[in-house]
Amino acid sequence: MSKLTLAIPSKGRLMEQTTDMFARAGLIVRKVGHARGYRGEIDGLPDVDVAYVSSSEIAEALKAGSVHLGITGEDLIRENISDADTRIGFLHKLGFGFADVVVAVPACWIDVATVADLEDIAMPFRRTHGRWPRVATKYMNLTRRFFASKGYGDYRIIESAGATEGAPAAGTAELIVDITTTGETLRANGLRILDDGVILKSQANLFASNVAAWTPELRSVCDRIVETLAKSLPASERR
Amino acid sequence: MATETTRRIAALEARARMLMSVFTEAGYDAVAPAIIQPADVYLDVIGESLRARTYVFTDPDGAELCLRPDLTVPTCRLHLARHADPTTPARYCYNGGAFRFQPQGADAAHPREFRQAGIERFGDVERERAEAEVIAIVIKAIEKAGLKDWSLRLGDLGLFSSMLDVAGLTPRWKKRLDDAFLKPLAFRESLKTFVTNAEAARLHVPEALLSSLTRADQAASEATVAAYLDENAIELIGTRTLAGITEHLIGIAESREEKPLAKSSADLIERYVNVSGPARTAGIKIAELVNGASNGSGAALETYDRRVALLANAGIDLDRVTFAAEFGRTMAYYTGLVFEVRSSALGPRSPIATGGRYDALMRSAGAAVDVPAVGAAIHTERLLAAIEGASP
Numbered sequence: 001m002s003k004l005t006l007a008i009p010s011k012g013r014l015m016e017q018t019t020d021m022f023a024r025a026g027l028i029v030r031k032v033g034h035a036r037g038y039r040g041e042i043d044g045l046p047d048v049d050v051a052y053v054s055s056s057e058i059a060e061a062l063k064a065g066s067v068h069l070g071i072t073g074e075d076l077i078r079e080n081i082s083d084a085d086t087r088i089g090f091l092h093k094l095g096f097g098f099a100d101v102v103v104a105v106p107a108c109w110i111d112v113a114t115v116a117d118l119e120d121i122a123m124p125f126r127r128t129h130g131r132w133p134r135v136a137t138k139y140m141n142l143t144r145r146f147f148a149s150k151g152y153g154d155y156r157i158i159e160s161a162g163a164t165e166g167a168p169a170a171g172t173a174e175l176i177v178d179i180t181t182t183g184e185t186l187r188a189n190g191l192r193i194l195d196d197g198v199i200l201k202s203q204a205n206l207f208a209s210n211v212a213a214w215t216p217e218l219r220s221v222c223d224r225i226v227e228t229l230a231k232s233l234p235a236s237e238r239r
Numbered sequence: 240m241a242t243e244t245t246r247r248i249a250a251l252e253a254r255a256r257m258l259m260s261v262f263t264e265a266g267y268d269a270v271a272p273a274i275i276q277p278a279d280v281y282l283d284v285i286g287e288s289l290r291a292r293t294y295v296f297t298d299p300d301g302a303e304l305c306l307r308p309d310l311t312v313p314t315c316r317l318h319l320a321r322h323a324d325p326t327t328p329a330r331y332c333y334n335g336g337a338f339r340f341q342p343q344g345a346d347a348a349h350p351r352e353f354r355q356a357g358i359e360r361f362g363d364v365e366r367e368r369a370e371a372e373v374i375a376i377v378i379k380a381i382e383k384a385g386l387k388d389w390s391l392r393l394g395d396l397g398l399f400s401s402m403l404d405v406a407g408l409t410p411r412w413k414k415r416l417d418d419a420f421l422k423p424l425a426f427r428e429s430l431k432t433f434v435t436n437a438e439a440a441r442l443h444v445p446e447a448l449l450s451s452l453t454r455a456d457q458a459a460s461e462a463t464v465a466a467y468l469d470e471n472a473i474e475l476i477g478t479r480t481l482a483g484i485t486e487h488l489i490g491i492a493e494s495r496e497e498k499p500l501a502k503s504s505a506d507l508i509e510r511y512v513n514v515s516g517p518a519r520t521a522g523i524k525i526a527e528l529v530n531g532a533s534n535g536s537g538a539a540l541e542t543y544d545r546r547v548a549l550l551a552n553a554g555i556d557l558d559r560v561t562f563a564a565e566f567g568r569t570m571a572y573y574t575g576l577v578f579e580v581r582s583s584a585l586g587p588r589s590p591i592a593t594g595g596r597y598d599a600l601m602r603s604a605g606a607a608v609d610v611p612a613v614g615a616a617i618h619t620e621r622l623l624a625a626i627e628g629a630s631p
Contacts, residue, residue: 106477108468110444111487116432117441121479121487123418128483131283144287151422153286168477190476195441 003049004221007061007070010052017096018071025232047221062088065211075101075202079139089208091226097204099179101142103197104186106168114196115150122154136160136173143177146199165189254384255334255619258356261380262332267358270331272313278303280312284572284603292339306338311614314359315604325606328362348589357616369613370576371549377592377615385626390559390581394566397575402511405532406504421568433500449492461485507532514564518547521562572600582625591625592617
């Protein structure tokens with residue numbers, strides 16, 4: 001029979017935490033071939049192929065259905081897949097990789113506390129600077145959807161590849177939408193989260209692709225993985 | 240368009256030629272602006288919501304470009320390239336492709352590639368006359384192309400401002416309501432905040448700071464704000480200036496002193512927003528609102544009545560014309576009159592033509608001043624579908 005493909009993060013904290021989580025559940029994930037390879041397997045689960053992929057590519061692979069299961073952040077799923085609720089199955093929250101996607105403005109904007117205040121300053125800002133306030137972010141879709149839900153439209157998105165929190169001080173954007181865990185980096189960069197500025201409270205999840213090629217056999221392999229993992233995870237996290 | 244047969248293309252082009260002949264005979268200069276346009280103008284004027292409907296892309300040099308979602312902005316840019324003085328009167332007509340992403344999936348009435356045949360006219364100071372003429376020419380063109388069964392729907396974004404004068408509002412309330420009107424989702428909520436004057440409450444700044452600010456001495460107020468930032472170890476970063484932040488705080492401080500928006504004014508505004516119906520009846524309803532208000536001035540009503548009279552003079556059958564105060568609130572860059580021509584075959588979701596006044600657009604496209612501008616575009620695919628009588 002064909003194997004179930006499970007995509008897990010290929011580097012960094014997310015990879016370590018994923019490997020640890022499997023280990024706690026008694027599932028030993030190991031790489032196949034040389035140590036820098038991108039394929040792996042799980043002891044005792046011969047029907048599972050592990051693919052080491054970067055977190056954002058895991059979202060793409062789930063969206064396309066080229067993998068059955070994947071572990072990545074909810075932020076990346078929501079950002080990259082507009083119909084995530086139908087295309088993707090949210091199998092289990094994993095209790096790590098916490099990150100809030102937030103709207104942050106310079107702390108010196110003491111006249112701005114909410115998105116409604118942003119709307120108030122947009123027009124005067126345009127009169128002074130000749131353009132709408134710019135929002136630096138790599139979350140273009142989450143940003144657009146969030147502001148649209150608040151009825152705010154007077155801004156320009158500046159796509160940011162990295163070091164987004166430095167954009168306001170550098171003068172390349174007026175405010176940002178980015179992820180934060182403790183808020184420390186934001187504070188260090190002179191930024192403050194808006195009172196109603198939390199767009200998404202994200203963490204790592206085990207996701208299933210509803211558009212992948214599933215067979216009854218693969219379903220039962222998937223169920224076994226979820227059951228085994230669930231034992232080592234808080235029951236409350238189960239969806 | 241990819242799946243079109245040559246026969247279909249020929250039929251569409253034949254209709255487009257009929258439309259263009261009406262335009263050129265009326266003295267409009269035929270132009271063919273570029274299909275690839277800088278994304279800036281569109282994103283600035285229409286905002287980020289446009290990104291969701293437009294094919295925006297980055298070229299190898301890193302420039303942000305788009306496939307034109309309409310021909311109005313390209314025609315403005317063409318006009319600016321031709322005339323050093325943007326207020327130079329000019330009339331243009333065009334027939335060409337436009338491109339829009341259809342989030343619900345493309346279908347025959349909502350294709351992602353479609354043809355627009357339209358007119359734009361710039362620099363006319365007799366506004367209502369220019370508007371009535373544009374509407375009359377569009378209707379004439381549509382009839383010549385073979386559609387007899389049309390109806391015309393009007394709205395007027397400028398009339399809302401006039402009604403605010405009638406309601407007797409201070410300039411500040413007027414400005415805020417004008418802005419709020421264009422955001423229908425938040426409008427009712429805004430009205431509520433205005434009536435209770437609740438906006439200062441949500442800030443974190445101490446009351447003492449707010450009450451020490453004064454417009455009379457802007458420099459001192461800026462120093463006060465700077466001292467507050469210092470005390471709290473808040474660094475002034477970013478492009479917004481101390482002056483800008485102080486100015487806004489003063490505005491908020493003043494709004495606490497100011498009486499909240501009167502309930503009667505909010506009611507009048509809400510009753511106006513709900514006006515909708517045949518053009519003549521709507522005029523009577525608006526007259527009742529104006530005459531019932533304490534500050535009853537006739538300016539708003541005069542504009543409305545003059546426009547209706549001009550339309551009748553131009554030979555438009557008023558029985559086919561309706562007005563809705565709400566209409567046009569979400570339509571991108573319009574500033575005054577808005578209109579759409581509907582057919583019974585395609586219904587309200589798929590207007591055959593849309594247009595209106597957009598006096599601020601030329602400035603966004605690079606002009607130093609506002610330029611009176613009014614125009615309209617006919618959706619040629621829909622026109623043909625409506626003429627053929629079946630929903631496409």
